[in-house]
Amino acid sequence: MRTRPPQDLTCCDAPACRAAADPSAPPGDAPPGACPAASTAQAGPERPGAEAPPGPSRGVRPPGPQAPQAPTAAPAPWPGAGCGLLRPGRALPPRHAPDADERAPREAAPDAPEWARPGGPGRARAGGLARGVHVVAGLTAVLALAWTAWRGVAQPHVALAYGVLIALGEAARRTPRGAGAGARETAPVGSAGTLAYALLGEVGGEPASHGAAQVVAVVLGATLAGAVGRPPALDRLARRVLNAAFAAVCFQPLHGCAPSPSYPLLLLLLLALTALCDAVLAAALTRSRTGGGPYGPLLREELRALPGVGSAIGAGGVVMALAVAAAGLWALPVFCLPLLVTQLSVHRYEAVCATRRQTIASLARATEIAGYTRPGHARRVATLGRAVGRELGLSGADLTVVEHAALMHDIGQLSLPVPVPAGATEPLPPEERRRIALLGGAVVRRTGVSPDVVLVVERQADPYRDQPLTARIVRTVNAYDDLAGDPACGPLRALERLRLATAHDHEPRVVEALAAVLARGGPAPSGP
Amino acid sequence: MWALPAAARAYIACAVLAAAVCAAPVVRGGPAVPWGEVVLLAAVCAAGERLPRRPLTLPVLIAAAVLLPPASAAVVAVPGALVRPVGRRPAWVRRLWHAARSSLAAAAASYVYGPGLGAPRAPDAACLPAALLPAVAAGLVLALVGAVLDGGVLVTAEGRSARTAWRAPMPAALAPALVHGPTGLMTALLWHSPYGPPAALLVLLPVSVSSWVQDRCRRERAAHQATVRALVQAVDLKDRYTRGHSERVGRASVLIARELGIGGERLEALRFAGTLHDLGKLAVPTGVLRKDGPLTPEERRIIELHPEYGHEMVRGIGFLDEARAAILHHHERLDGTGYPYGLAGRQIPEFARVVAVADAFDAMTSTRSYSRARPVPVALAELDRCSGSHFDPRMVAALVRALDRHGWQPEAVIPSSRNVPVDHCSVPGAPVGPPAAGDRTDRGGPG
Numbered sequence: 001m002r003t004r005p006p007q008d009l010t011c012c013d014a015p016a017c018r019a020a021a022d023p024s025a026p027p028g029d030a031p032p033g034a035c036p037a038a039s040t041a042q043a044g045p046e047r048p049g050a051e052a053p054p055g056p057s058r059g060v061r062p063p064g065p066q067a068p069q070a071p072t073a074a075p076a077p078w079p080g081a082g083c084g085l086l087r088p089g090r091a092l093p094p095r096h097a098p099d100a101d102e103r104a105p106r107e108a109a110p111d112a113p114e115w116a117r118p119g120g121p122g123r124a125r126a127g128g129l130a131r132g133v134h135v136v137a138g139l140t141a142v143l144a145l146a147w148t149a150w151r152g153v154a155q156p157h158v159a160l161a162y163g164v165l166i167a168l169g170e171a172a173r174r175t176p177r178g179a180g181a182g183a184r185e186t187a188p189v190g191s192a193g194t195l196a197y198a199l200l201g202e203v204g205g206e207p208a209s210h211g212a213a214q215v216v217a218v219v220l221g222a223t224l225a226g227a228v229g230r231p232p233a234l235d236r237l238a239r240r241v242l243n244a245a246f247a248a249v250c251f252q253p254l255h256g257c258a259p260s261p262s263y264p265l266l267l268l269l270l271l272a273l274t275a276l277c278d279a280v281l282a283a284a285l286t287r288s289r290t291g292g293g294p295y296g297p298l299l300r301e302e303l304r305a306l307p308g309v310g311s312a313i314g315a316g317g318v319v320m321a322l323a324v325a326a327a328g329l330w331a332l333p334v335f336c337l338p339l340l341v342t343q344l345s346v347h348r349y350e351a352v353c354a355t356r357r358q359t360i361a362s363l364a365r366a367t368e369i370a371g372y373t374r375p376g377h378a379r380r381v382a383t384l385g386r387a388v389g390r391e392l393g394l395s396g397a398d399l400t401v402v403e404h405a406a407l408m409h410d411i412g413q414l415s416l417p418v419p420v421p422a423g424a425t426e427p428l429p430p431e432e433r434r435r436i437a438l439l440g441g442a443v444v445r446r447t448g449v450s451p452d453v454v455l456v457v458e459r460q461a462d463p464y465r466d467q468p469l470t471a472r473i474v475r476t477v478n479a480y481d482d483l484a485g486d487p488a489c490g491p492l493r494a495l496e497r498l499r500l501a502t503a504h505d506h507e508p509r510v511v512e513a514l515a516a517v518l519a520r521g522g523p524a525p526s527g528p
Numbered sequence: 529m530w531a532l533p534a535a536a537r538a539y540i541a542c543a544v545l546a547a548a549v550c551a552a553p554v555v556r557g558g559p560a561v562p563w564g565e566v567v568l569l570a571a572v573c574a575a576g577e578r579l580p581r582r583p584l585t586l587p588v589l590i591a592a593a594v595l596l597p598p599a600s601a602a603v604v605a606v607p608g609a610l611v612r613p614v615g616r617r618p619a620w621v622r623r624l625w626h627a628a629r630s631s632l633a634a635a636a637a638s639y640v641y642g643p644g645l646g647a648p649r650a651p652d653a654a655c656l657p658a659a660l661l662p663a664v665a666a667g668l669v670l671a672l673v674g675a676v677l678d679g680g681v682l683v684t685a686e687g688r689s690a691r692t693a694w695r696a697p698m699p700a701a702l703a704p705a706l707v708h709g710p711t712g713l714m715t716a717l718l719w720h721s722p723y724g725p726p727a728a729l730l731v732l733l734p735v736s737v738s739s740w741v742q743d744r745c746r747r748e749r750a751a752h753q754a755t756v757r758a759l760v761q762a763v764d765l766k767d768r769y770t771r772g773h774s775e776r777v778g779r780a781s782v783l784i785a786r787e788l789g790i791g792g793e794r795l796e797a798l799r800f801a802g803t804l805h806d807l808g809k810l811a812v813p814t815g816v817l818r819k820d821g822p823l824t825p826e827e828r829r830i831i832e833l834h835p836e837y838g839h840e841m842v843r844g845i846g847f848l849d850e851a852r853a854a855i856l857h858h859h860e861r862l863d864g865t866g867y868p869y870g871l872a873g874r875q876i877p878e879f880a881r882v883v884a885v886a887d888a889f890d891a892m893t894s895t896r897s898y899s900r901a902r903p904v905p906v907a908l909a910e911l912d913r914c915s916g917s918h919f920d921p922r923m924v925a926a927l928v929r930a931l932d933r934h935g936w937q938p939e940a941v942i943p944s945s946r947n948v949p950v951d952h953c954s955v956p957g958a959p960v961g962p963p964a965a966g967d968r969t970d971r972g973g974p975g
Contacts (some may be wrong), residue, residue: 188734201794205654264730269902280694312737315730321715324731326721330656335731341707342738349745351847356752362758366841370811414762417814446758449751 017064063480130235130288133281137238140245144216154209161329163222165336166190171225172343186350188313188343190226194219194240194322195274195317198247199267201255204328214247219244240280247274249304259325264318279303291310296392301396312342359448364407372413372420374485382406384517385477391513392469401470404449405456409474412440412457433461464507472507474513479506491518531618536685539925540625543677547631551606553599568725573608576736586670587735589630590712591665591728593637595649595719601638605630605887629677638669638700650720651713657711658808666721667709668702709734756803767817773890778803780886780927783934787926788882793847801851802883805858808838820913832867835859854879858887881920885911885927888919893936 087363089155127374136145169189198215210218220241223232250270257263279302286298299313316339323331364378384405389399413436428436441458456471476498483494495515502508530542531655551718554561569592576584583840592604615841618621622753637805640662641647648655679693680845711731727786751857781802787793811815812834816827829859839856842848857880864872876884892899915921 087759163742192734234769261724263728264723264727268730289618309741311735312734315733319714319718319730319734321726322721322723323718327717328713329657330653331714331717334656334660335714337707338731338734338738342734342741344743345738345745349741349748352748352752355845355847356748356755359755359846361844362841363755363762365844366759366807368862369837369840398588411762412767414810430949443758443761446754446761449755457927 025515030134039174042416051500106352106453125255125271130285133242133285134234134238136403137241140216141220141241144220144245147211147213148217151211151213151309154211154214155203157220158200158203158324159197159210162193162200162331163218164334166197166219166222167226169193169336169339169343170223172230172340173226173347184254186309186343186346187521188224188309188346189339191240191243191313192316192320193336194244195271195314196320197219198244199251199270199317199321199431200279200324201251201257201448202259202325203322204326207256212245212252215240215248216245235289239281242281243274243278246277247271262321265424267318267321268314271317275306275310275314276303279306284354292394294390297390297393297395304396309342309346312339316342327493340455360404360407363411367410367413370419372416373410377481377485378410379405379478380475381481383411384481384514385473387517388473388477388510388513389470392473392509394469398470401450401452401456402473404453405444405460405470406474407455408453409440409460409478410494412436412438414443415439430461437461463504464510469507476506480514531687532621533687536681538915539680539684540621540628542760543628546625547602547635549944550635551599551602553597554603557599561600564721566594566604569595570604570607572732573604574611574752576732577608577612579736584732584736584739586667587708587732588713589634589670589699589758590637590705590708591666591715591719591938592714593634593641593670594647594651594716596638597642598638598648602631602635605634605814621773625681629674632677633673634669637666638675640669641666642826649716651717652720656717660710663713664706664709667705667712671701671705680864708735732753738798756800758827759804759807763806766812766814767806767809773894774803774806776890776894777805777883779887780889781882783930784882784886784923784926787930788922792956797848797851798847798854798882800848800880801854801879802886804838804842804877805855805883805887806834806838807841807855808834811837812842832859850877851879853877853881856880858883860884862920863917866918876920881923886925888914889927904931 003434013057082291093204140504162333166189169187169191172189173187180188190303197218198208198212202208220237223237252274254263254266254270257266279299283295283299283302286302287295316335320332320335323335332499361379367373368375368377382403385402386399388403394402416436437458437460441454444457445454452468452470455468456474459467459471460478461477462471464475467475480498483489484491486494489497495511498506498514499508502511530929542940545583550583554566569588570739573588573592575591576588585605588608589605593602593828595601596604606627609630611795612623614622619881645665646663647659649658658809679690679697682693683690689870697860711834715731718731721726759857763774776929778799779802782795785798790798798924804848809831812831816823816830819827835856835858839852843853845852854877856868857876860866860869860871860876860880861884862873862876864882864914865872889907889911892902892910893904911924911927912918
């Protein structure tokens with residue numbers, strides 16, 4: 001259809017050129033004498049996006065179908081083959097059926113009683129908790145501002161120096177592009193500056209006279225000034241205000257201690273306490289944002305993140321306070337240098353992580369665009385899998401394993417010459433499914449993800465007793481998404497079918513966690 | 529020891545001797561030597577060396593150079609270098625060499641800071657802005673002496689050229705010193721403050737965390753490259769005979785882009801775009817991709833959709849940015865006869881023009897089902913002939929220049945030929961031989 005005019009051959013009969021530019025085009029299939037315009041016109045309407053003006057919109061995808069489907073490239077559409085996941089031949093022992101019949105409607109019904117929805121009451125309380133935190137932080141800020149306004153700013157040059165430092169740190173903060181829910185925003189310079197101002201007892205040998213209220217006021221003002229144009233998340237602002245207030249109030253008894261080598265250790269102890277409170281607060285806020293789930297793993301995740309950048313922030317805060325005490329305000333810009341380097345490397349690290357996540361996501365999308373799975377399947381399985389994992393109390397590392405494995409679990413299907421109908425591998429014979437899973441595992445192994453992810457992808461076709469918990473989650477959620485997306489089945493019946501399959505294929509605990517997540521209205525939107 | 533060339537042995541022996549001479553005053557000095565500081569700093573330095581991937585050596589040595597006279601600073605560096613893990617044999621020669629190198633560098637830095645620039649050994653609040661310059665100078669001297677001595681051992685022991693040994697690593701070696709100089713000064717300042725050494729050592733914590741994060745960043749980046757390779761690998765699952773093609777196109781695109789003065793993040797993005805340019809083939813049915821013999825117009829139309837599929841797949845990768853257009857338009861031609869949109873001339877994005885040339889070049893120099901590999905000069909002549917009609921002459925010229933300079937390593941293994949009868953080349957019989965023009969192997973970065 002796409003033809004080459006004769007003059008094309010004379011200009012560059014250059015088979016090599018043609019071969020290179022179009023490796024798949026043997027010359028024989030061009031009808032002789034077809035003119036390029038005609039061929040374009042012929043080809044035009046059938047091409048997705050061919051109607052777009054080529055010039056101005058180059059590089060930009062013209063409006064058109066999201067995933068162009070060539071007629072023969074199109075895989076078998078998603079036939080209404082019923083919920084093909086559970087074939088009659090592999091039906092479950094009948095003893096499970098009544099059980100499932102009895103539970104399914106109750107769990108999935110939106111108006112189920114609170115006790116029947118494990119996440120329900122917790123979520124309501126947590127939402128209130130987040131609001132409560134915001135209110136407390138707001139009250140603290142208002143009180144501090146009023147107090148400072150009434151008493152006037154003590155040692156304005158010191159306040160200004162720290163304010164500028166915090167504002168600069170905030171201004172240099174970047175939210176990595178495309179960062180998902182796992183990204184943790186860090187601004188070491190701003191946080192360390194906050195702590196340093198709260199712990200400041202002396203300036204160049206003279207006692208500092210600012211109180212806790214002024215600390216909160218300066219920190220709040222500087223943070224807002226540094227974030228002009230990009231309003232900071234309310235949670236972050238509340239945490240910073242409460243943090244500053246806590247550290248400053250706890251520091252008051254130490255104010256006026258004689259400088260000695262044990263003094264830094266006292267400060268460190270105080271900071272450890274502050275960090276602990278902050279972690280508790282952060283975990284609570286995360287929980288209220290993501291909608292319930294157990295609290296323990298979230299707190300553990302927060303605490304585990306502390307020794308890394310958290311220790312740098314703490315040490316930076318202590319050192320900046322002590323150095324200013326010993327050497328005056330000049331110490332501030334000097335010491336902010338290493339912290340700035342830390343901040344930049346953290347940002348770069350986050351950017352690389354985000355890029356990698358995006359690349360993995362496009363690997364996942366490849367199967368969808370290639371027509372092997374339904375659009376958005378991998379993304380849905382990843383989000384829902386994460387929510388189910390959190391419901392089951394998995395830690396952050398395991399959740400990442402679930403997410404990555406869910407994104408890539410269908411890669412092996414690319415080796416199939418013809419896509420499986422609807423991308424659902426369940427109706428295939430087990431050996432074939434295992435073969436596909438192993439092929440997928442071989443590709444995933446190359447991605448440099450952790451071996452746990454490879455294991456999940458490889459084992460996804462095994463019965464649940466042979467699988468690690470992460471693989472059970474991926475398998476169950478994958479089956480649910482395949483079933484629920486089928487118009488002939490729907491979410492309710494999908495859940496019921498999964499319950500029926502808990503003898504061999506799906507672990508009951510995982511299915512129940514899935515039901516709990518779904519009863520709350522599905523996974524919470526990722527990120528704040 | 530005897531595995532090393534004589535020149536290297538002599539060089540190392542000289543360095544050790546010089547370091548010993550530098551440190552000699554400490555042995556003779558007796559009570560005048562500040563032993564407490566020497567021992568504490570040396571212990572921290574040694575601990576830093578044993579920590580996994582948290583190099584604290586530089587800031588500790590700068591602090592030592594600020595705090596201590598040259599001879600004592602030279603001694604501080606020794607224990608750390610001696611306990612440091614060494615990857616290759618001969619281990620003890622390496623350790624000895626590192627000790628001598630660090631001692632000499634620390635002594636030089638201390639000399640520059642103290643006697644050289646006249647800055648005080650016990651800095652206090654009064655001397656703060658003034659002492660910054662000597663501290664930064666000490667850091668620079670420390671890094672410079674270390675890098676120069678390292679270059680010497682590379683030249684004598686491994687026979688590197690002076691250019692690769694000295695010039696290439698220099699900017700990267702000097703940059704950290706600019707940050708660590710003030711850090712060292714801060715350490716010294718707190719050391720002599722009422723808060724004492726505990727506060728001083730706290731200064732080092734953020735530095736060590738920073739290098740830890742940088743290390744994780746490096747590993748994450750390697751993992752990202754592995755992920756990209758996995759994407760390519762997924763294409764290989766379907767279309768096996770293009771193995772290696774994607775990576776080579778990425779490499780050739782980078783060669784061209786460097787000649788055009790493209791650098792930094794854009795270059796990285798272009799490398800990925802070149803590597804991923806055929807990703808859309810994942811969406812082409814395997815039967816069509818692997819088909820032997822002529823394709824029907826319908827099948828060709830399907831194959832010609834692959835740039836659009838590929839573009840759709842990488843849509844979510846933020847950093848690719850303008851390089852995404854290269855994936856969509858890498859089959860466009862300058863005269864407007866290409867696909868998918870038939871853009872012409874400068875309507876085609878720059879990156880797409882780069883990738884088009886790189887793609888064509890590698891397709892010609894590697895064996896395909898329908899043609900055998902051509903030598904590099906023949907391929908370049910072909911490209912030159914089509915430049916203006918198909919390819920941007922600028923890109924072709926850049927490729928020629930880049931190959932002159934760096935050479936090209938074409939496909940190493942010729943896959944077993946597949947029986948494709950139709951050969952639409954009229955330039956067949958191009959002998960498969962070693963590429964003639966500049967086929968030095970690609971160095972692939974300083975090792």
